[in-house]
Amino acid sequence: MKARRANSRDRILAAAADVAREAGPGSLSLDAVASRAGVSKGGLLYNFPTKAKLMQGLVEDYLKAFEQALETRTADAGGETPLEAYIRLSANDCEEPQPSASWIFSAIAEDPDFLTPIKSFKRQLFERLKGETNDLKALLVCFLAIEGLRSMNLFDSDVLSPDERRLLLASLLEIAKVN
Amino acid sequence: MKARRANSRDRILAAAADVAREAGPGSLSLDAVASRAGVSKGGLLYNFPTKAKLMQGLVEDYLKAFEQALETRTADAGGETPLEAYIRLSANDCEEPQPSASWIFSAIAEDPDFLTPIKSFKRQLFERLKGETNDLKALLVCFLAIEGLRSMNLFDSDVLSPDERRLLLASLLEIAKVN
DNA sequence: CTTACTGTACCGTCTGGACGGTGTTGTCAA
């Protein structure tokens, strides 16, 4: 029952992310996801009655995971400002070799409106940071630079070397610390 | 002859960009592009024998236009460092209401390798800026922040208000000026 | 005669999704 369903759901979501990353965002078909998840197409459509619902599931999962990571990070970290936490968390995310969210491209191709929740999440995050930082200029620069880093990671761009990434992180933290 | 061909080519490219922006990147079909360009499908395939060639044309045109804009800007501008020129140019690009390059998503969906020329272009640009700037930290921050701005524009994200964008631009130029 | 198309008809492939079936599990009356 519940357990089985939850496992299937998660397996499918993970499989979708894998397929998008490995076969390219344009090859994210239901068949591909189903076979990757070890589930028949019928089973897939049982969990996600339409492709749009699958995409929505991906978005929601992604946002939930990020929010939770940010929350736990800001909660238990000693003396770390929210902006610092956000910078470090994002930098960590981008450190991983594989872009974790290239399914986003599939979602956009399917329907650009899938971005709406992500956009509003970002807007909320920005507003929150704005409320907890008194140097708007520093916040803007840091926030945008992180956005740039995420974008590069998403596009699997290797413009920056690891050393450069480290230097960037240090610079941003320096800017953010003045607070 | 030449004139007719060149016009058709450009019209088709522009039509493709329009379709991608208005109907969504997933709806960039040959039929849609042809009818939008006021050209028959046969005529479209005469100019671009395959969809891949169309995408390639989009990428090449985009890069060429950007390179030229940057060149003229750095050439005639008095006392503007290359980094400043790049910042101002990109900020201008992002000021326009419509994301100019949402066809990129179509290209990625078709085949992620279409990004390769863009990536190498960015790498070259970064290396060039690195050679002409002596504060690597400032360069990194500015370059990434601009990347973030471009990404937001591409995703049609309205996280930043116009005022905030202006403030960001001023901050970046300030950082870049220390040089 | 060549160039630069138009227009139509067509093919093979792929995709989302509908549908009918199936085994396993939980529930509940007798």
Add this chain to the structure above:
DNA sequence: TTGACAACACCGTCCAGACGGTACAGTAAG
């Protein structure tokens, strides 16, 4: 305790439609 029954989770097949691409005949301009 057991047997009937229903809900659940999933399977496998089938199909209409859209898409990229081809082929080809026609045409207007130079």
